[in-house]
Amino acid sequence: MPSLKDLRNRISSVKATQKITKAMQMVAAAKLRRAQSAAEAARPYAERMDSVLANLASGVTAGGPQLLAGNGKDDTHLLIVATAERGLCGAFNSSIVRLAREHITRLQDQGKTVKILCVGKKGFEQLRRQYERHIIELIELRGVKQIGFDNADEIGKKIIRMFDEGGFDVATLFFSRFKSVIAQIPTAQQIIPAQIPSNENAPAVEGPQPCYEYEPGQDEILSTLLPRNISVQVFRALLENAASEQGARMSAMDNATRNAGDMIKKQTTIYNRSRQAMITKELIEIISGAEAL
Amino acid sequence: MAAFHFELVSPEKHLFSGEVESVVAPGADGQFTVLKDHAPVMTTLKAGVVTVAGGDGKVEKLFVRGGFADVSASGFTILAEQAIPLAEIDVAKVDADIQDAREDIADATSDDARLTASDKLAQLQELRAAIGG
Numbered sequence: 001m002p003s004l005k006d007l008r009n010r011i012s013s014v015k016a017t018q019k020i021t022k023a024m025q026m027v028a029a030a031k032l033r034r035a036q037s038a039a040e041a042a043r044p045y046a047e048r049m050d051s052v053l054a055n056l057a058s059g060v061t062a063g064g065p066q067l068l069a070g071n072g073k074d075d076t077h078l079l080i081v082a083t084a085e086r087g088l089c090g091a092f093n094s095s096i097v098r099l100a101r102e103h104i105t106r107l108q109d110q111g112k113t114v115k116i117l118c119v120g121k122k123g124f125e126q127l128r129r130q131y132e133r134h135i136i137e138l139i140e141l142r143g144v145k146q147i148g149f150d151n152a153d154e155i156g157k158k159i160i161r162m163f164d165e166g167g168f169d170v171a172t173l174f175f176s177r178f179k180s181v182i183a184q185i186p187t188a189q190q191i192i193p194a195q196i197p198s199n200e201n202a203p204a205v206e207g208p209q210p211c212y213e214y215e216p217g218q219d220e221i222l223s224t225l226l227p228r229n230i231s232v233q234v235f236r237a238l239l240e241n242a243a244s245e246q247g248a249r250m251s252a253m254d255n256a257t258r259n260a261g262d263m264i265k266k267q268t269t270i271y272n273r274s275r276q277a278m279i280t281k282e283l284i285e286i287i288s289g290a291e292a293l
Numbered sequence: 294m295a296a297f298h299f300e301l302v303s304p305e306k307h308l309f310s311g312e313v314e315s316v317v318a319p320g321a322d323g324q325f326t327v328l329k330d331h332a333p334v335m336t337t338l339k340a341g342v343v344t345v346a347g348g349d350g351k352v353e354k355l356f357v358r359g360g361f362a363d364v365s366a367s368g369f370t371i372l373a374e375q376a377i378p379l380a381e382i383d384v385a386k387v388d389a390d391i392q393d394a395r396e397d398i399a400d401a402t403s404d405d406a407r408l409t410a411s412d413k414l415a416q417l418q419e420l421r422a423a424i425g426g
Contacts, residue, residue, distance in 0.1 A: 038305075045302040048370055052363050056335070149304040149374075212365075215322050215336035224337055225361060228374075235304055 004278070007271040011264060018260035024088065025253035032181070032246035038146065039178060039239040046236050049229055053194070055212070056222055065219070067160070067226040070193035071169055076113040078168035078192075079103065080159065082175040082237055083123030084245040085142045090252035092176060092184065092245055093122040099186040100174045104131065115168055119155065119238070147238045149231070156231030163192055175237035176244040182251050184244035191233050194226060295329040296348050298368030301355065303376040308355065309345065316369055317344040318362050327369050334364045340419040342379065343371065354379040356423050358416065382424055391417045 002010075057068060081100045083093045100116075100123070107114050116131060118124035118138045127135060137158075144151055159171060171192040176184045189195075214221055299316055301309035316327045319341025325334075338360045345353045360373035394414035401407035 041306050042304055044300075044307045045304045045372060048300070048302055048363075048372055052335070052361060052370070052372065055363070055365075152304075213332060213334045215320060215334060221335055221337055221361070232304060 001274070004271065004275060007267060007274065011267045011271065014260050014263050014267065018257055018264065021253045021256040021260060025250055025257060028089075028246045028250040028253060032243060032250055034146070035239070035243040035246050036178070039236075039243045042236060042239050046232055049225075049232050053225060053229055056218070056225065057194075065223050065226055067163070067192060067230070068194050068222070071166075073169040074112070076115065076168040076170075077107050078115045078117060078159070078162070078171040080117045080119065080155075080171060080173045080191075080234075081123045081127065082173065082241050083118070083120035083126075084241070085121050085140065086245075087122060088252065089245050089249035090255075092248035093120075093126065095184075095186045096174055096176055097123050097126045099188060100127070101130070103172065103174075103188060104134075117159070120241075141238075147235070147242055149235055152235030152238055153231045156227065156234045159192070159234075160227050160230060168192075173233060173237050175241045176248075178240045178243040178247060181247040184248055189233065189237070191230055194229060297327075297329040297331075299327075299345060299370075300368065301343065301345075301357075301371045301373060301376060303357075303360075303373045306376075308373075308376050308378070309353070311347070313345050313347050315346045318371065319343070319357070320362065327364055331364050331369070333366065334362070336362050338362055338371070338373070340416075340423060342423050343376075356382065356420060358419065379424060382420070384424065387417060387421050387424070391421060 079100055081096065083096050087093065104114050104116075114131075114134050116127060116135045118127065118135060119141065121138065121140055121142065124135065124138045139155060139158075141147065141151060162168060163171070170190065173189045173191050175187060175189075177187045179185055296312040296314055299309065299311065299313045300307075314328070317324060318327065319339050321337040321339055324341075325336075338357060340358045341356075343355045343357050345355070347353065356377050356379055357371065357373040358375040360371060360376075363370045363372070391414065394410055394417055397410035398407055398414060401410050
């Protein structure tokens, strides 16, 4: 039976924890709003990019640049695993890592070579245990407050440089798609060779398709557009990830606050009961002492 | 004059969307103006100023660095790497930034740092040349 002092200590420590989780939840909520609006602001660009690319790619006859068509091989896979820099956000990091791990296992069973590029420390820490020698680099974005296009562009350029040097054949991006505060969907997206979005949703143009004029030339445009598309995809993934992380943290901290509240209630009941029991015991002792006289 | 739909987006922001009468854009092969029913064209852009003339005689100028212009039947879209409304650019600040970038190059200790600084300087100078004055 814990003493009254122990119980008091325990209650106050849970209360302190509850204050912290509550504060973290509030911070996450504020950051989530910002991350969400950043993700929304980036969406039109990515959508336009998709439609321009679809437009261009439909005109490309067999072959085309390697970023679009691939280099004809399928031996070495690069996995870009984007996770958070911090923990305490529920299953956010683990679920991305789990998806990546399933992917790695499948690729290894097929006898392919796997390389991993980690963006964010948490995923790196989890993958390191099992796949240390596959990890080629860790990119930390810890000091970055608001992810700008420059951060994504840097990663995008790095990926393209590796591709040009023949470092890998297929690149897949792992991140968490932000659906809502309580739902984040870990997603794998292949970025090299580029997956061209189908143009079916575009409004159908009546009559013969307009004949595009290209300046300087179709190939030149495509060869500048494709690397940019990689950066844009990375940018989108990072922004979605940032929003998902805050959403996951918010709901995790909300749960923690509620748990702490439950625990305080339970502990307080125990504390009051044992205090009452103590008083009763003392009274009995006094009374029976007086009777004995 | 007839109006058509114009959109200007950068990765971080949706800068302009609406009906306009004419747009002048800095194409890779020279400036070009787009009016309604322009033939479909796709081109890369170089750094420069995009001039948007709205239906009510209002003229808006924006600096863009690199990107793509897509003229199609549904309208005109610019995907800019970076875009800033000219009104938001402070000439004195740009000059100060150029000065800073020059000093950064002089102070740079590693090749990487020098490369970043000179990239930045080149970008600033493009901007300075575009706004003139």
